[in-house]
Amino acid sequence: MRYSSRDIKKRIERFKRKTIIDRPTPIFSLDRISRDLNGPHIFIKREDLSGLALGGNKSRKLEYIIQDAIATQSDVIITWGSVQSNWCLQTAAAARKCGIKPILLLLKTHDTPEEMDGNFLLDFILDADIRLMDAEKGRVVKADDVKGILEEISNQVLERGHKVYIAPIGGSMMGFSMKTPLGAVAYIDAYLELKKQMESKNRDIDTIILASGSGSTQAGLLAGAKLCGDKTKIMGISVSEEKESFTREIRTISEEVVKCLGCEVDFTKKDIIVSDDYIGQGYGVLNKKVSEAIKLTAVSEGIFIDPVYTGKAMAALIDLIEKGNFNREGNILFLHTGGVPALFPYKKEIKQFLSEK
Numbered sequence: 001m002r003y004s005s006r007d008i009k010k011r012i013e014r015f016k017r018k019t020i021i022d023r024p025t026p027i028f029s030l031d032r033i034s035r036d037l038n039g040p041h042i043f044i045k046r047e048d049l050s051g052l053a054l055g056g057n058k059s060r061k062l063e064y065i066i067q068d069a070i071a072t073q074s075d076v077i078i079t080w081g082s083v084q085s086n087w088c089l090q091t092a093a094a095a096r097k098c099g100i101k102p103i104l105l106l107l108k109t110h111d112t113p114e115e116m117d118g119n120f121l122l123d124f125i126l127d128a129d130i131r132l133m134d135a136e137k138g139r140v141v142k143a144d145d146v147k148g149i150l151e152e153i154s155n156q157v158l159e160r161g162h163k164v165y166i167a168p169i170g171g172s173m174m175g176f177s178m179k180t181p182l183g184a185v186a187y188i189d190a191y192l193e194l195k196k197q198m199e200s201k202n203r204d205i206d207t208i209i210l211a212s213g214s215g216s217t218q219a220g221l222l223a224g225a226k227l228c229g230d231k232t233k234i235m236g237i238s239v240s241e242e243k244e245s246f247t248r249e250i251r252t253i254s255e256e257v258v259k260c261l262g263c264e265v266d267f268t269k270k271d272i273i274v275s276d277d278y279i280g281q282g283y284g285v286l287n288k289k290v291s292e293a294i295k296l297t298a299v300s301e302g303i304f305i306d307p308v309y310t311g312k313a314m315a316a317l318i319d320l321i322e323k324g325n326f327n328r329e330g331n332i333l334f335l336h337t338g339g340v341p342a343l344f345p346y347k348k349e350i351k352q353f354l355s356e357k
């Protein structure tokens, strides 16, 4: 079935949200990169200019998730991620804005710098209660790995008389205190927003390309496109997960979000486009191609992208254009999902890769 934007909007409005971001986030045309790559026309949607903390895709999801925490009278929110997690920073900032205390379980690897930098510094400034835990390099920690310790922290806080909301990583997969895929709900709304913006430019988008990590940004955009009956492809560049298991996760979130809006849509295998060709040495591990993509975007357009997510997605886009994967007459929308504070802790690697000949 297909649904009108108005109908979808109405169904989304059944989920309450706290106003945190400034919408719509702007869309710009990347004329110089498009010309230099001699490929399709590239547009960029600046989710990094969302207006919360230093911006990013997690603020949109947190409008719903923080509201869910407020609705359950929670005064403490707990979540987890890497030391440079954008999700953790955005959660801490959204929580503070709503008078909720953030507790962050941050996973560090053997080579995480001791220095307080990037998002870690910003978490500190937000006075988040930071708990550090050791983890393996190059891999995202899953719910099952931290379940025990999250419950332990939660029990300590409960004993002190607080009400706790545990938010799943990235606000993606249902679990802990989040019973519905609220992150994906937010990105169905984002799809309607960008569809309207592109219509006013008289452009059909052939493909939306984005960095995909916990999956609900991609799942929400995909659900949005399918609900509208649009042919726009949603291409996720995985930054950590291998293709097959990640495709299943995105499918689960997409199906669940459509269900919770009371809609019916069939997702086929072809709908869920995931590439795991650009992960390189693993989650959060920078390489030369990514450093060059960061530099190209800055030098051509005056826009900074990040080393963990958007840099990998841009490196993928450049590579796919060079391989002739897109129609030259087509339009591509690159989703800038944020993450720029992480440039600073990667200073050594960036300098090294960009000075090599």
Ligand SMILES: *Cc1c(COP(=O)(O)O)cnc(C)c1O
Pocket: 056, 057, 058, 086, 087, 170, 172, 211, 212, 213, 214, 215, 216, 217, 218, 306, 309, 310, 337, 338, 339, 340
């Ligand atoms: C979390 C994140 C993503 C991925 O979004 P998911 O919904 O987790 O897949 C992409 N880019 C940045 C900068 C992020 O922080």
